[in-house]
Amino acid sequence: MLKRYENNNFYSEGNNRPIVVLCSNTTSPQPTEFRKAAEELLSDLQIAAPRATNYYAASTRKVAAGNATVYAFAQCQQNISQSDCSKCLQLRTVYSCLPTTSGRSMDNGCFTRYDTTPFFGRNETTDILSLLRDGETSILQELLLQGPAAYSYTDLKVATDNFSDENKLGGGMHGEVYKGTLENGDEVAIKKTFLTSSRGKKHFKDELKILGNVHHRHLLRLLGYCRKGPDLFLVHEYMENHSLDQFLYGDKTTTLSWKQRFGIIYGTARGLAYLHEQYHVTVIHRDIKTSNILLDNEFQPKIADFGLIRLLPEDKTRLSTELAGSLNSGYVAPEYAIHGHLSEKVDTYSYGVVVLEIVSGKRCKEVIHNKSDTPNLVDHAWNLYESGTHLSLVDDKLDPSEYSTEEVHKIIEIALMCTQPTVSARPAMSEVVTLLSDNTLEERPRLRSTTYDEVKIQVAMESSIISNTIAVSQW
Known part of the structure; x- marks a missing residue:
């Protein structure tokens, strides 16, 4: 038990003076990637912990290179105010330990810790995505007063x-x-x-x-x-490296490494999860494709053209009508292309197609091996999955020593989960982020391959059921 006494009332206050910072003597073998993952996780926890009912939040984050995972939590004394908790955690004293493999920062009001070794159970993690959503009206009103x-x-x-x-x-x-x-x-x-x-x-x-x-x-x-x-x-x-498609199958001579590709896969998922669930209004992109994913000078992805359709007038917004009845782009979810049904899962489908392109280095509409029964990349990936040979999907230009078989299998299966024809079967993008962050290789549910002809029939049947239900209710 710790005791403290002073000549002033400190019970409801947080003392923001850092007391102890303890750092490991071991530096991460991937210092740049480790620092980036740890800083992202700690930053999220510093926002989430003050919003949690008990001022405590714990989560994990996968490091882009290798198999390392960052485990971290942030906690404040429950007798201080939410604002004092936030101020205490924002001191970021534990950041001085990076890129060592573990660090702790202990203050009179708060405690932060990260490590590469688990120090809490998997059932003790916090759903920080729900806590990261902007829910404070005063902050939102202040933001909306601003503009570009x-x-x-x-x-x-x-x-x-x-x-x-x-x-x-x-x-x-x-x-x-x-x-x-x-x-x-x-x-x-x-x-x-x-x-x-x-x-x-x-x-x-x-x-x-x-x-x-x-x-x-x-x-x-x-x-x-x-x-x-x-x-x-x-x-x-301005993005110096322009768009992703130029590196996958354009005129760029540089071959993206597996580490860079995973970083793009993970970063794109985080960006979409933010648009769908963490921003104060839901923004559905509707046009996720490799040419709309730009790369900065560190090859980190930035999604472009999000929300642009919101600005275009209805009589000039041809995207919906051009997509309706057409699967030619290869990125478009069947329920949106055929019947114009729009939800966040439309972006999830397109994201899955993009992931398959990143893994394979092939265009989504590219004919595979000149076989008429596999007219596109999605069907080809499903066929390989059904035969248990989906590792052969990996781009031949990649060095096999850069990646593990288990990791590639996991990424491909996540992509296939996203391209399932049944809308409800696709994961939300926040779930995709969690799957990509999770370093375990647990057995995942069996996925079912579906051809585009089957998709058309299934979507048509669903639409018919909906239409008939509406007609009956109106009658």
Whole structure:
């Protein structure tokens, strides 16, 4: 038992002076990756613990390289206030131990610890995702008062040399993208798209505030905007390595290592989980594909074009109608492509397809071995899984010494879980993050392969049942 006495009332206060910091003498063999994983986990726990009923939160995080896992918890004395708990944990004193394999920070008001060795049971972990959701009204109101910066059209013309072809980075369904250099020297990416005057000014600005306040390390940040007649210009941070598809099957000569590929798989899952469950409004991307996953200079992923469809007017938003009845893109969930049924699981399906592309280095619509019965990557992956040979899906350009068989099997099976035709059978993206973070290799449930013809029949039957139910209820 610890005792303390002072000449002032300290019972309801946290003393934010760090007392003891203990660090291991052993440095992680993957210092950069270990530091990144540990900092992410500790940062999440520092937010989650003050929001927990008992001021305690414990969780794990997988290190991108190797088989290491970080175990950590954060805890405050229950007699202090929530704000004092938050202030105490935000001191981040334990961060000074990184990248050693364990560290502890003990304060009069709070205690934080991380380690590569488990020091709590699996049944003692906390569901921190629910605690990380922004639920405090005052904070949300303050955020919504802010918004992205308004740029002048002249500024953007100068930044892009009058939108010259030399500065054009690419284009697609939503418009053209240019590289620009602002007056302060910052490099940015400027997307030019079309906006009709029928869009209400207030509604447009509200949508921009929603997108401008999305801050996550795996989501491309919206810096500002400009309206010029029917044209809308969105200013984003510039990604030096451009998009993922260029490294998988484009003109880039660099081959992504397994460590880099896993980091992209994991980071993309975290970004989507944030959009679906952790932001104060649910944002469904609808267009997850390798060209919409950008890479920074450390090959960390940032999801682009999220929420862009919210800004486009209904008469110009052709994405839904173009997807309806078409499976040609290869990324689109069958229930959305055939009948326009939209939910977060549409993104889950597309994410699963992207993971298969990352693992195999093949396009999702690429004909495999010129066989007519495997017209796409998803069917091919299912066939390999059914025969127990899904390890052969791995990109031939990868060095087998970079990855373990068990890890590859797990990643492929997670991808297949995401591409199951039954919507309810697909995991939420927060569950995908948990599966990727979990270092155990427990037996997973048997998955069932389904061809696209079967998918069409199944979706049609489900829609028929729904329609008949509605008709009967109306009668």
